[in-house]
Amino acid sequence: MSIVSYLKSTILSKIVMAVTGIILLLFLIGHTLGNLQIFIGREVFNQYAYFLQSTGELLWVFRAVMLLSAILHIVTSVYLKFYNLKAKPQKYAVTNYVKATLSSRTMIWTGIAIACFLAYHLLHFTFGVTNPEHTKYNGYVEKGAGLYVEYNMPVPELIEGKYIEIPDGKILFKQKDVYKMVILGFKNPFISIVYIIGVIIVGFHLNHAIQSAFQTLGLNHPRYSPSIIAGSSTFSFLIALGLISIPVSVLLGIIGGVA
Amino acid sequence: MKLTLYIWRQKNAKSKGFMEKHQLDGVSEDMSFLEMLDVLNEQLIHEGKEPVAFDHDCREGICGTCSLTINGTPHGPEAATTCCQLHMRKFKDGDSIYIEPFRAKAFPVIKDLISDRSALDRIIQAGGFISVNTNQAQDANALPVSKEKADLAMDAAACIGCGACIAACPNASSMLFVAAKVSQFALLPQGQPERKRRVLSMVEQMHQEGFGACTNIYECEAVCPKQVSVRFIAQMNREYMGAYMKNEE
Numbered sequence: 001m002s003i004v005s006y007l008k009s010t011i012l013s014k015i016v017m018a019v020t021g022i023i024l025l026l027f028l029i030g031h032t033l034g035n036l037q038i039f040i041g042r043e044v045f046n047q048y049a050y051f052l053q054s055t056g057e058l059l060w061v062f063r064a065v066m067l068l069s070a071i072l073h074i075v076t077s078v079y080l081k082f083y084n085l086k087a088k089p090q091k092y093a094v095t096n097y098v099k100a101t102l103s104s105r106t107m108i109w110t111g112i113a114i115a116c117f118l119a120y121h122l123l124h125f126t127f128g129v130t131n132p133e134h135t136k137y138n139g140y141v142e143k144g145a146g147l148y149v150e151y152n153m154p155v156p157e158l159i160e161g162k163y164i165e166i167p168d169g170k171i172l173f174k175q176k177d178v179y180k181m182v183i184l185g186f187k188n189p190f191i192s193i194v195y196i197i198g199v200i201i202v203g204f205h206l207n208h209a210i211q212s213a214f215q216t217l218g219l220n221h222p223r224y225s226p227s228i229i230a231g232s233s234t235f236s237f238l239i240a241l242g243l244i245s246i247p248v249s250v251l252l253g254i255i256g257g258v259a
Numbered sequence: 260m261k262l263t264l265y266i267w268r269q270k271n272a273k274s275k276g277f278m279e280k281h282q283l284d285g286v287s288e289d290m291s292f293l294e295m296l297d298v299l300n301e302q303l304i305h306e307g308k309e310p311v312a313f314d315h316d317c318r319e320g321i322c323g324t325c326s327l328t329i330n331g332t333p334h335g336p337e338a339a340t341t342c343c344q345l346h347m348r349k350f351k352d353g354d355s356i357y358i359e360p361f362r363a364k365a366f367p368v369i370k371d372l373i374s375d376r377s378a379l380d381r382i383i384q385a386g387g388f389i390s391v392n393t394n395q396a397q398d399a400n401a402l403p404v405s406k407e408k409a410d411l412a413m414d415a416a417a418c419i420g421c422g423a424c425i426a427a428c429p430n431a432s433s434m435l436f437v438a439a440k441v442s443q444f445a446l447l448p449q450g451q452p453e454r455k456r457r458v459l460s461m462v463e464q465m466h467q468e469g470f471g472a473c474t475n476i477y478e479c480e481a482v483c484p485k486q487v488s489v490r491f492i493a494q495m496n497r498e499y500m501g502a503y504m505k506n507e508e
Contacts (some may be wrong), residue, residue, distance in 0.1 A: 010472035011499045063495075080472045084430035087364050087471030092280055093265070094357040096331030098338075098427075099481035100354060105429065107474065212475040218500065220493030 004075070010083070013076050013108060018213035021075040025206070027066055032242045035182075038255060039245075042179040044137055049178035081108045103208040110205040117198035124185065131191075134184045139179035182246065183256030192247035203240030207233050260286040260347060263355040264299065266311055278328075288348035293318060293325060293345055296358075312371040320484065323419030326426070327372055328359040332472040333423035333482045341421065341484040361422050363431030365468045369481045373415070376422045378468040379436060382501060385464035386457035387440045403447045415443035417485040424479030424487075430471030435479040437465050438495035439487045442492050445498055455502035462499055 006012040034052075038045045052059065060248070120130065128135030186192045193241070210232035214220065249255045263285045265287045283299050290298070293315050300310035316324035325343045329335035350356065358372065364471035366374040404412075425433050441458045444450025446463030450457070473492060480489045 008466070009462065009503075010466065011496055012503070013472060014496070015500065022351055040311040080474075084432075084474070087431040087469055088362065088429060089364050090362050092331050092359050092362060093267075094331035094359075097478060098332060100429075100476035100478045104474065104476040170409075208475070215475045215489065215493050216473075216496055218493045218497030220490040222488075222490065225490070 007076065009081050010080070013080055014216045016072055016076050017080075018216040019075075020069040021209055021213055023065065023069040024073060025210070026238060028202070032239055035246060036242055038179065038182060039249070042177075043141070045179045045182075046175055047141075050175040053176070070118075074111070077108060077111055098189050101208065103119070104212070107208060109203065110201050113181045113201045114198070114205055117194075117201065120194070120258060124191070128224065131185065131188075134181045135176075138174055139180070140176035141173040141175065179256075183250055186247040186250035187256070190249060192251050193208075195247050196244050199240050199243040202243075203236045206236035206239060210235060260288060260350070260352045260354075260483065261294075262286055262353075263313055264352070265355065265357045265481045266367075266372070267359045268311070268371055270370065272367055275372075275393075276368065277337075278359075286347055288346065288350075290347045291318065292327070292345040292347065293330070297392050312373050314373050315343060318343040321419060323421035323484075326361045326374060326376070326421060326423070328361060328426055330357050333361060333426040334421075334484050338481070338486055339486050341419075344484075345471065346445070349420055361426035363422075363425050363428075363470065365433070365470050366422060366425065371507065374422075378415075378470070379420050379422060379433070381468060382433065382437060382461055382464045383440065386453065386460040387444075389444060389453065392447075404447060408446050412443050412446040415439045415487065415491050418443075418483075418487050421484060423482045425470060427476070427478045427482040428471065428473075429476070430474060431469075432473045433465050433470040433477075434473040434492050434495070435489065436485055437461050437468060438489075438491040442491040442494045445494070454498070455506050458495060458498040458502045459506060462495075 005018055034048055037048050055062075103110070123129040124131055125135070186195070211229045214225075214228050214232075246255075262463050264281040264283055265278045267276050267279060268279045280300060281303075283295070283302070286295050286298065293313070296311060296313055302309045314324050316322045316327050318325075320343060322342045323341070325334075325341050327334070327342045329342060329345070334340060334342045335349070337345050360366075360368050360372045360374045361376070362368075362374070365378040366372045366376055377502075416439070418436060420436065422433075422436065424435035441461060444457060445454055447464055475492075477489050480487065
């Protein structure tokens with residue numbers, strides 16, 4: 001029995017789509033809430049980013065689960081798309097949808113767009129490939145003061161994640177200046193627009209995805225389904241709104257005046 | 260009423276079809292859609308042309324034989340109605356109407372507007388039955404069924420197997436049809452002995468016939484002349500998961 005033998009059953013494939021989708025959605029919820037901390041301030045946001053980076057092996061376990069979920073989600077959806085195209089080789093001369101929503105009929109296309117956006121997002125912020133000038137900054141926290149200080153001079157002997165005493169008697173803690181990275185990124189209107197469009201597509205995808213996962217996993221009941229469908233739309237809207245608020249606030253100068 | 264009809268013509272299963280234009284005058288709004296096609300066929304016969312072949316039987320909306328996709332919607336614009344019960348008063352004088360057969364890879368067109376839906380019969384043969392030993396019938400009250408369960412089973416059993424759900428689905432998925440049949444038996448005590456085997460074999464047959472996968476867009480429910488609910492698809496997903504994990508055969 002091969003690992004992809006579930007593809008032989010469309011119902012099992014759908015369950016894989018739903019479960020991997022839920023895993024990715026849980027990450028997105030955490031990612032959104034975590035990133036909204038940028039509104040609290042630089043210290044909190046950088047400390048949060050440092051905390052995530054400092055989880056060590058756990059971070060790699062987490063990344064492996066995310067990568068596996070994303071791969072299964074993509075492979076299954078592409079397989080099902082071709083399977084479905086084969087099941088309806090001839091289209092009607094006139095097409096008319098009675099009930100199907102636009103977001104439900106464009107899942108594969110919004111999915112492909114999201115995959116491209118995600119690749120760019122990782123290359124930009126996580127791997128620092130597209131704009132290395134955004135990711136090179138470090139910040140320093142002074143012990144006891146808890147305040148965030150930016151030193152213009154390079155302090156190369158400081159090691160990330162360790163307290164070190166510098167010549168003027170202060171004890172500093174070095175961490176990546178993720179706050180500055182985000183601000184510099186979103187100050188560029190072109191990058192911001194790409195992000196806003198990307199996030200809107202994510203919201204559009206989720207609008208169908210969430211309620212669809214409930215249905216696939218067998219959770220449909222006349223008493224709850226209207227709330228599930230309405231909740232799915234509201235939730236997607238809130239996720240998209242939360243994520244869009246960051247580039248918009250940067251562009252309007254609400255956050256990041258200092259960077 | 261005067262109508263312009265665009266009708267799918269196809270000589271046989273092997274030939275390539277095309278849309279053919281017809282003008283039809285003197286259509287009464289009291290005619291059913293099929294009676295309108297009867298009038299067209301009489302006209303064609305008088306002109307010495309080949310009449311349009313289409314499926315029909317009871318013409319009272321209960322047999323599931325009529326199978327026309329009208330302006331892109333299986334059974335046409337009226338909800339919860341088969342096309343034999345669709346009346347011409349739903350259309351306006353001067354309308355253009357596109358009439359096509361139910362389309363799916365598993366529903367090959369045999370002639371004009373007739374597609375072969377025997378794939379659905381093979382799905383039923385795979386498990387859409389209960390086994391009853393022949394002998395004296397047992398006392399009816401020996402098998403209690405709650406009113407709620409009986410009503411729900413009846414809602415599923417309302418499926419007339421016309422295949423409109425498949426025709427409407429962009430993936431030609433037969434999930435609503437199979438789900439209705441699986442749920443109807445799973446809800447009743449008589450369906451219990453073969454419950455797990457049934458859902459596994461019917462779904463397997465559905466795959467073999469070449470029906471697509473469900474993407475939960477619910478177009479099937481919208482066109483179903485018997486308003487079978489997609490909640491039965493969720494029920495079948497539950498049945499399938501349980502049977503897949505616990506099946507002892």
